Amino acid sequence: MSEQPGSLSIPDQGMVSPKVWEQHALLNLLVETQAENIEQFVHALLDHVVLGHAMPSPMHLLSQEYSVGQVFQLIDCLVDTMRLCLNTIPAASSDADFLGLAVAFYSGPGILSNDSLKLLARSICSRRQEYVPTSAALVTPATVTGSLQLRDFDWEHRAVVFPAVDKIHHASLVRLSLNLVSPNSAEQGALLELGPQELDTLIASLEAADKICAENSA
Helix, strand or coil: CCECHHHCECCCHHHCCHHHHHHCHHHHHHHHHCHHHHHHHHHHHHHHHHHCCCCCCCHHHCCCCCCHHHHHHHHHHHHHHHHHHHHHCCCCCCHHHHHHHHHHHHHCCCCCCHHHHHHHHHHHHHHHHHCCCHHHHHCCHHHHHCCCEEEEEEEEEEEEEEECCCCEEEEEEEEEEEEEECCCCCCCCEEEEECHHHHHHHHHHHHHHHHHHHHHHC
C-alpha cells in the first residue's frame, strides 16, 4: 500500500489485475451518458456488496454503444474493487480520510474520469458503516481454531437472459465454485463463488503474497 499522511495508506492497486482495471473504462461512458441511471445502479450494486442483496439487473443501462457482455464484465470488476476498497481502508478512519483514500485508490491506474472517481468514492464512503468486512464474515470459529481446506471445485457456465425494449439480450457468465471444509467435522465450512475477474484478483493476490514470503525466506 502507498503511504498517506496520518499513517493511513491506500489499498494496493497491484492487488487488482490490469484486466480488471481496464474493464472500469466503460464506467466513464455510462457516467457521461446515463448519469442518473448509473448512480442508482452503483448504489444497488453496493446493496449487493454491503448487504448481500441480489445482484441488480443492468437492463436499463444497455445501449448499442457497448455489448451486454461488457456491462456484465464491468459489474464483476466493480464488485471486486468495491470489496477491496471496503476491506482494506481502516473502518475507524474518518469520512474525509476514507473518501480521500478511496479516490486515491481508484485514480491510481489512471483509467477513471473525475466524475467516475467521485461517484464511486462518495457512494462507497456513504455505505461503509453498513459493511461487514469479508475477513470478519469468513473468520468463523472454523478459521480461528483451525484452517479451511479446499475439498472440491467446479466450473459453472450460466446463460443469463433478460428482455429489453427492442430485443432479447443474453450473456454468458462463468463461475468457479470452491468448496472449503475444515478438518474438524464439527466446524463450519464455506462455499466461495468467483467470476473471471474475481479469480484474476485472487491469483494476483496469491502471487504477491508468495513473492513476499519468498523474499522474507531468502
